[in-house]
Amino acid sequence: MAVTRRTSRDIRSESRLDVLHALLAAGEASRGDLAAETGLSNATVATVVSDLLEGGIVTEARRTGGRIGRPTTTLRLNGNRGRIVGVDVAETYVRATVFDSALDELASAEVATDEHHDEYDYVIDGIVRALDASLENAHADRDDVLGVGISLPGGMQRWTEVSVVVPNAPWLHVDRLRERIGLPMVVDNPLKAIATAELWFGAGRRHKSMITVNLGTGVGAGIVLEGTILRGAQNGAGEWGHSLLALDGRGCRCGRKGCVEAYVGAAGIQQTLAAIAPEHPLASVPMQREFIGALAAALEPPAHPALTETLELTARYLGSAIADLCAIVNPEMITLTGWTAWALGDHLIPAVRRRVLEEAPGDSAADLAIEVSTVRGNSVATGIATIALERFLGDVGLVTTRVPTAI
Amino acid sequence: MAVTRRTSRDIRSESRLDVLHALLAAGEASRGDLAAETGLSNATVATVVSDLLEGGIVTEARRTGGRIGRPTTTLRLNGNRGRIVGVDVAETYVRATVFDSALDELASAEVATDEHHDEYDYVIDGIVRALDASLENAHADRDDVLGVGISLPGGMQRWTEVSVVVPNAPWLHVDRLRERIGLPMVVDNPLKAIATAELWFGAGRRHKSMITVNLGTGVGAGIVLEGTILRGAQNGAGEWGHSLLALDGRGCRCGRKGCVEAYVGAAGIQQTLAAIAPEHPLASVPMQREFIGALAAALEPPAHPALTETLELTARYLGSAIADLCAIVNPEMITLTGWTAWALGDHLIPAVRRRVLEEAPGDSAADLAIEVSTVRGNSVATGIATIALERFLGDVGLVTTRVPTAI
Structure with missing residues (x-):
């Protein structure tokens, strides 16, 4: 069978993603809330939260004390872990949006591109310019960037003759792009980005x-x-x-x-x-x-x-x-x-x-x-930034990505 | 998240299905062959085979001894564990096919039905008659039957006004069918049956x-x-x-x-x-x-x-x-x-x-x-019988069916 086999590591990874999704939805939640929301046991949530705290992905928000019972610590995503950039490459513009590590939008920048001028070096230039401008607008340092997600209209490559990712030779130009970006990078197409945005936020x-x-x-x-x-x-x-x-x-x-x-x-x-x-x-x-x-x-x-x-x-x-x-x-x-x-x-x-x-x-x-959809704003940028965050979580060993992103 | 959670039990179940698929493809194989074919470890294959031997699903075929090394036991599916029947309910006929528990076809029987005469009692009668005739042709006893799979064109129910499974009230008539069949039964639609046949045999x-x-x-x-x-x-x-x-x-x-x-x-x-x-x-x-x-x-x-x-x-x-x-x-x-x-x-x-x-x-x-497709014969009957076998494997605790069959 060619089917990818699931391991207990995958199950832990899924539990972590479930907790992250629940936390993102709630904004702030206790371990008990997270167990109720995800259906995971209290023990599993405790382990998962401990992993995520250790990785700096979530942070303890505050202790609430009612009149009865002991005080509860709530958790939230740690926005200060670093920065994630989502880049939406469209026919007539490149728009880069900087998010904090809780996926809250900080700033963005748009570079107009000419749809009749689609050599890959030209498109890569546009991406780099939008990325740099967005980081400047967000007062973010390149060292803070955990990952850059780039949405390329890859499914259309053959038709529109945009040659960023040429048919049958995608690696060449993606390597060039990677070199110019100089940051951890993931490339995917806009349909996968909007699906990811809907999966996490909608x-x-x-x-x-x-x-x-x-x-x-x-x-x-x-x-x-x-x-x-x-x-x-x-x-x-x-x-x-x-x-x-x-x-x-x-x-x-x-x-x-x-x-x-x-x-x-x-x-x-x-x-x-x-x-x-x-x-x-x-x-x-x-x-x-x-x-x-x-x-x-x-x-x-x-x-x-x-x-x-x-x-x-x-x-x-x-x-x-x-x-x-x-x-x-x-x-x-x-x-x-x-x-x-x-x-x-x-x-x-x-x-x-x-x-x-x-x-x-x-x-x-x-x-x-x-x-x-209740996901508004640039859902391509949000989605591709989320894919970059998933990739970062994978790089630090918190998530196993069973179905790999395109590149 | 509404997503079904995977457990280590599911993983064991998948390993067992992988071994069964590999064995079905090979006809006869050693534990080593199965490990090579499935990508599972020798230890996992040994455990899985032991479970399947204990459940009577596979059997030891023979020992082969080369001039060098120790003799090897090969395994095959145990055709004598019981009988499985696949029933293909079509517009103009009901065809029941009896398989042994290694999914080899033994005999079949067809009952012509009138497509203009589609009250559910009429269709259920046809199913029961085809089933009984097929068991007779196979010289099989009802006590030997591990399961009956019935393929109903459910997706068409509303259009053709076949009322076997009426819209929004499927349980009523399926319960009637179950009562008339009087054997472990599973119902699904023909598209799922042909997909299953392709998955196991093609x-x-x-x-x-x-x-x-x-x-x-x-x-x-x-x-x-x-x-x-x-x-x-x-x-x-x-x-x-x-x-x-x-x-x-x-x-x-x-x-x-x-x-x-x-x-x-x-x-x-x-x-x-x-x-x-x-x-x-x-x-x-x-x-x-x-x-x-x-x-x-x-x-x-x-x-x-x-x-x-x-x-x-x-x-x-x-x-x-x-x-x-x-x-x-x-x-x-x-x-x-x-x-x-x-x-x-x-x-x-x-x-x-x-x-x-x-x-x-x-x-x-x-x-x-x-x-x-390389799956020939009545692939609907083969596929629905396979679904019935999967259900039987579930009933005896060997397989967890994550995505349940229709009914």
């Missing part, structure tokens, strides 16, 4: 099988099964945005025809409007994010019928495509994230939910929750 | 992430991730046959429009031919299985251009739909199973492979193997 804490649907320029799905991110054979799982909605349908920027992204990506939504009402001013807004913002604002009643129809069609497309996820994966919950979801999610969700119920096979959507 | 032994695509009247996918069958929230994962190939496309018997099954199910393939050449005699063959057999035979050169075109279109549809599985799940391997796959697989696979490579995102299909 619905993933309550649902063991869950999908986070990202709606923006690109469209994709972060899939969490049994508490673990689905990566697939080439770390390529979740590219649902490039699965078919309609055979021989609209051309997609990936080269395929009829992809989900071509209908529910920001450009796809604008294309739907342009087909209904080519003369509508919103149909020609040049920037996608601006278009989505303006569309959301214009949907307040009384809305132009072309906009209402655009929204209805978009909900229909999105609902059909989510029904396919129900058919294939049958998750407990779906969250929507990304700037299109934040702007249009509340408008879309009721009609999406109806469509999913109509279209998903059998009972597979009967108990499905569909909600806008 | 490509699942070599690939930790793998999808078995079933092509027949119905179309579906048995998905294995990290050596575990993907079940999903309502045991509904794998209904890829009812995910979209084409929005607003061909009507599917499930009620949705444009499902994969409507294009690559046996009826869908015939519909493709009828659209190309309505007058072709094969377009009006009434029985689906007969149509597929005749099509395969007629594809030997020189084939009628309408048939070649039908095959090309079918490969295109199937390749696009498999590319969607690559996009979403990114498996290492895909096997095709079911009578359509056995008849047409070799004709289809080269063109399917090309289409998948063209259509799957990025590198996700670059290393993907696509093959006809």
